[in-house]
Amino acid sequence: MTIYVCGVTPYDSGHMGHAFTFSMFDVLVRFLEANGARVRYVQNITDVDDPLFERARRDGIDWRELAERETKVHIRDMTVLGWRPPDFMPRVSDEVKPIVAAASKLHAKGYAYMTDALYFDTSKYRGYGRLSHRTRRSMVRKLREEGLLGKVGPHAKRDLLDFPLWRPSGPGEPAWASKLGEGRPGWHIECSVMSMRYLGAQIDVHGGGRDLEFSHHESERAQSETLTGKAPFARAWVHTGMVRYEGRKMSKSLGNLVKVSQALQRAPAAAVRLYLVSHRYGHDWDFDWGGLARASRLVERLRKLLADDARASRATKSKTPPGRALMAQFKRALEDDMDTPRAVRVLRAALRQSDAAAVRAMLAVLVGTASLT
Numbered sequence: 001m002t003i004y005v006c007g008v009t010p011y012d013s014g015h016m017g018h019a020f021t022f023s024m025f026d027v028l029v030r031f032l033e034a035n036g037a038r039v040r041y042v043q044n045i046t047d048v049d050d051p052l053f054e055r056a057r058r059d060g061i062d063w064r065e066l067a068e069r070e071t072k073v074h075i076r077d078m079t080v081l082g083w084r085p086p087d088f089m090p091r092v093s094d095e096v097k098p099i100v101a102a103a104s105k106l107h108a109k110g111y112a113y114m115t116d117a118l119y120f121d122t123s124k125y126r127g128y129g130r131l132s133h134r135t136r137r138s139m140v141r142k143l144r145e146e147g148l149l150g151k152v153g154p155h156a157k158r159d160l161l162d163f164p165l166w167r168p169s170g171p172g173e174p175a176w177a178s179k180l181g182e183g184r185p186g187w188h189i190e191c192s193v194m195s196m197r198y199l200g201a202q203i204d205v206h207g208g209g210r211d212l213e214f215s216h217h218e219s220e221r222a223q224s225e226t227l228t229g230k231a232p233f234a235r236a237w238v239h240t241g242m243v244r245y246e247g248r249k250m251s252k253s254l255g256n257l258v259k260v261s262q263a264l265q266r267a268p269a270a271a272v273r274l275y276l277v278s279h280r281y282g283h284d285w286d287f288d289w290g291g292l293a294r295a296s297r298l299v300e301r302l303r304k305l306l307a308d309d310a311r312a313s314r315a316t317k318s319k320t321p322p323g324r325a326l327m328a329q330f331k332r333a334l335e336d337d338m339d340t341p342r343a344v345r346v347l348r349a350a351l352r353q354s355d356a357a358a359v360r361a362m363l364a365v366l367v368g369t370a371s372l373t
Ligand SMILES: [Zn+2]
Pocket: 005, 006, 007, 191, 216
């Protein structure tokens, strides 16, 4: 199995929205591996991207310093939350050469044109918009809302949906010399190239937060399939829901972030993970402290059961295998489009039956190596 998940743009890492996305993919990877699959998992670091440069300019620091600091926060948080680290975490800034090669190839094949930047010609890809089920109007609206619309003109794009593959760098931004001129990559081509470079032309699962479905994933799909002539680029697209807080999507710009570090001050890491995975991966949901407190109480009971069991098995020197019926229910829940809330209910049933071995096996998938204390 090959899995590519769009990772963080390292400028505001470490909030519960990120933790939700990466914990969900962690459950997927751990569940597949627990069932004997060999998984190759890539999660990139988008360290060449507009929001990162804007933040670095605003705060008067070097973009590399900001990226380095926030990448560390992300990895530290996810380590505490018990993930199985990705096999590769490529950074865009290390991958510019193959990105230039891919952009040049699209240009040479006639799928891109050069004006003030090198743009991908979306009219040459049939089905642009089909991945996200959007009409042209709805695509234009989302680009405008996100400030990604740009301009149409003789020295700009030919069409509003076209997007840059390679562009001149602004002040304070990194610039690489290339045959396309000095500049930097556009956002979408970065992930197309890293996905293909580490996992091949076609992959099993491509994932990320739902806000990436359009325009990021739509554009990645168009570029990748155009480059390789192979479809589908990804056999399954998996998008995680948005986490709201105080009624609105958690975001830096609204100032309503709950940081992973804040949650960890109030609850053990395993409780934070269990709270996150007690929501469906594809649904939007509201973070609330009461829910985290309930997860903490559950973890405290699980911890007691496991401690008592460890003492008992040391005394008797025997081990009981997990209950078959419980483990089968747990597996069915996760096989059913990764129904993690149902899997957590099966975990509670294992606790009620004092089946410590089943609890241990289920926690290994749901919370990984996150600490129960
Ligand atoms: Zn991406």
